[in-house]
Every structure is written in C-alpha cells, then in structure tokens.
Amino acid sequence: MQIRNDLKYYGKIASDKLGYVAxxxxxxxxxxxxxxxxxxxxxxxxxFSLQKIKKVYLDLCEFKTFEHLTLTGGDPQAWTFLNxxxxxxxxxxxxxxxxxxTAMTQxxxxxxxxxxxxxxxxxSLDAYSGSMYHYIRGDKENSPSKIIDKCWELRHPNxxxxxxxxxxxxxxxxxxxxxxxxxxxxxxxxxxxxxMAAIGEKSGKxxxxxxxxxxxxxxAIMHNDDYIIPTNFSDDIQKVRHFCNLEEAxxxxxxSGRIGFHIKADGALYPCCLVGGEALKTNKxxxxxxxFEKSLQELYDKYIPTFFYQTEICxxxxxxxxxxxxxxxxxxxxxxxxxx
Ligand code: SF4
Ligand code: SF4
Numbered sequence: 001m002q003i004r005n006d007l008k009y010y011g012k013i014a015s016d017k018l019g020y021v022a023x024x025x026x027x028x029x030x031x032x033x034x035x036x037x038x039x040x041x042x043x044x045x046x047x048f049s050l051q052k053i054k055k056v057y058l059d060l061c062e063f064k065t066f067e068h069l070t071l072t073g074g075d076p077q078a079w080t081f082l083n084x085x086x087x088x089x090x091x092x093x094x095x096x097x098x099x100x101x102t103a104m105t106q107x108x109x110x111x112x113x114x115x116x117x118x119x120x121x122x123x124s125l126d127a128y129s130g131s132m133y134h135y136i137r138g139d140k141e142n143s144p145s146k147i148i149d150k151c152w153e154l155r156h157p158n159x160x161x162x163x164x165x166x167x168x169x170x171x172x173x174x175x176x177x178x179x180x181x182x183x184x185x186x187x188x189x190x191x192x193x194x195x196m197a198a199i200g201e202k203s204g205k206x207x208x209x210x211x212x213x214x215x216x217x218x219x220a221i222m223h224n225d226d227y228i229i230p231t232n233f234s235d236d237i238q239k240v241r242h243f244c245n246l247e248e249a250x251x252x253x254x255x256s257g258r259i260g261f262h263i264k265a266d267g268a269l270y271p272c273c274l275v276g277g278e279a280l281k282t283n284k285x286x287x288x289x290x291x292f293e294k295s296l297q298e299l300y301d302k303y304i305p306t307f308f309y310q311t312e313i314c315x316x317x318x319x320x321x322x323x324x325x326x327x328x329x330x331x332x333x334x335x336x337x338x339x340x
Pocket of ligand 2: 308
C-alpha cells in the first residue's frame with residue numbers, strides 16, 4: 001500500500017517516541033440522540049470534572065509535539081463544564097488546537113465563546129429528510145434543517161460536516177451534499193464535508209451494491225464543478241480491509257498509540273478511537289491505563305507498539321489513517337541512517 005506523504009512525518013514521530021500529537025477525549029457519555037450504529041448512548045452516565053480535564057490538558061501541553069485536542073462524547077454539548085472549560089482554555093499560554101465533535105442539537109448560549117475558543121467544529125449530519133434523520137439518529141425533536149439553522153446561528157469559520165453512510169441512508173447522500181452546497185452558496189461558511197462509510201457491528205452489511213453506489217456517488221460528487229465545498233470520502237476503505245487481512249499485516253505493529261489516543265469519560269486511555277469505542281463498542285482489552293490514576297507521560301511510556309493485526313478486531317475496524325501511520329511507523333523503526 002502506498003504511503004501518503006503528509007503522514008510520513010507522523011510515522012517518524014511515532015517510531016522515535018517523541019510524544020503525542022493529537023487525541024480525543026469523551027468528555028461526557030451523555031448525548032441527546034440514540035444513533036443506530038452507536039453503542040455510546042448505552043453507557044452509564046459519566047463525565048469529566050473541570051479539575052480532571054484541566055489536569056489532562058496540562059499533561060498534554062507537556063508534550064512538545066502535541067497539536068490537536070478533540071472533545072467528543074456522547075455529545076460535548078451535554079457536558080456540564082463545556083463553557084467553563086472553553087473560558088479556561090482561552091486563557092492558557094500554550095493552547096493546542098481545539099476541535100469539537102457534536103450533533104449540534106442544542107442552542108448555543110455562548111456563540112462568541114465558541115467562535116474564539118474552538119478552532120474546528122465538526123457536526124454529524126447523516127440525512128437529508130426528517131424521516132431518515134429520525135431513523136438514523138433516533139431523535140424526533142430534530143431534523144437536518146434545524147441542525148443547519150443552528151450552524152447559521154453559530155457561523156463558525158471552521159465548520160465541517162461529517163456524513164456517516166449506512167446502507168439505509170445511502171440514497172440521501174447526494175441530496176444532502178447538494179443541500180449543504182446550497183447553504184454554502186448563500187453564505188454559510190463550510191470548510192469541508194467528510195463522508196465516511198459506517199463501521200462496527202451495528203452498521204448493517206455493506207455488500208457489493210453498497211460499494212458500487214459509493215463509487216458512483218463519489219465520482220458524481222467529486223467531479224461536480226457546481227459544488228463549492230471541498231468534499232472528502234474516506235480513503236480506500238476496501239483496500240484497507242484487504243490489507244489488514246493479508247499475512248504481511250501481522251508483521252506490522254500499531255504505532256498509532258505512540259502519537260494519538262482516545263480517552264473515555266471514566267479516564268480509560270486507548271491507543272485509538274476505534275478500539276476506544278468512539279460511537280462503537282469499546283474493546284477493553286486494548287486499555288492502556290487510566291488518566292485519573294497516572295500521568296499521561298507515564299501511560300505514554302507504558303505503551304508498547306504491538307502486532308495488533310494479529311487480532312480479529314483490528315483487522316475488522318482499523319481505518320486508513322491509522323493503518324498508514326502503522327505502516328510508516330513500522331518502516332521508520334527499521335531505518336538506520338548512520339554512515340556505512
Ligand atoms: S453517535 Fe454521537 S450523537 Fe449519536 S448516539 Fe452516539 S454519541 Fe450520541
Ligand atoms: S484499530 Fe488500528 S490503530 Fe487502533 S489499535 Fe487496532 S491496529 Fe492500532
């Protein structure tokens with residue numbers, strides 16, 4: 001598999017054990033929806049206290065390499081301490097870039113605070129029609145138009161939409177992309193549309209028809225000159241699955257946990273959001289430790305890149321970016337640049 005040039009740098013950071021670069025924290029398990037493919041809303045209610053998030057944040061700032069923190073959930077809009085945390089974050093000297101992943105179902109009381117404290121806002125929107133929105137997200141109170149209205153109110157300069165495609169909502173993908181482009185043409189600033197195929201046990205079977213339509217929609221959307229929002233489709237999903245199941249994958253260690261992390265609302269630390277169960281089932285066997293008990297540096301040092309593709313779970317759920325980091329980390333770990 002060809003390695004993307006922009007990721008090579010991260011593979012080297014991983015193999016040299018220089019520190020975390022980016023990661024995400026589930027600040028609360030609470031959310032306002034019951035999405036079909038998600039297991040998180042079944043979790044018992046837990047959330048980060050302000051004191052605990054500050055400690056983890058300051059630990060992260062000790063890593064010279066650290067660049068990017070994502071608040072996720074549940075839904076960060078349901079987190080009791082969101083506004084207090086944003087105010088505190090604004091006052092810090094060393095500030096990592098802050099991203100928030102939300103369904104944007106709630107009114108934002110502190111618009112100016114969001115605009116100043118948050119670098120990136122990612123809104124999940126998986127349907128064009130109200131009926132499909134209810135079906136996918138288990139939420140009868142909201143609809144795509146209500147979510148987009150909230151985005152208009154916020155007018156964040158770095159707003160992105162994430163569309164997760166299941167077999168059931170695939171028929172609405174093109175209409176949704178058209179709709180978002182219409183809003184962009186009217187002046188709503190949308191930095192990007194990110195289109196991902198649903199993963200995990202509850203996502204429905206993606207058979208050949210799904211992938212044929214995926215390729216068709218991808219071609220139609222990417223080559224439409226009328227669209228003004230840059231759109232990304234998850235890269236080479238089928239190639240990733242194919243590679244993960246090859247014998248050679250079993251000789252590749254997981255270096256992703258050397259530059260990234262996923263932290264659950266109970267403080268449990270995982271090497272990536274996939275085994276950490278962001279909107280998926282959490283695989284507790286991959287837990288590295290707990291950030292409420294040990295410093296992130298101690299836990300970082302404890303993580304040993306391991307041949308995780310020998311496990312069925314990683315062969316099933318690992319994604320393009322993580323696989324690329326793992327491949328380049330494995331290559332970089334074997335390079336010796338000393339003079340012959
Ligand atoms: S995907 Fe997000 S918004 Fe949907 S149920 Fe899961 S945590 Fe809630
Ligand atoms: S899913 Fe991929 S990145 Fe995550 S632990 Fe497994 S091998 Fe590593």
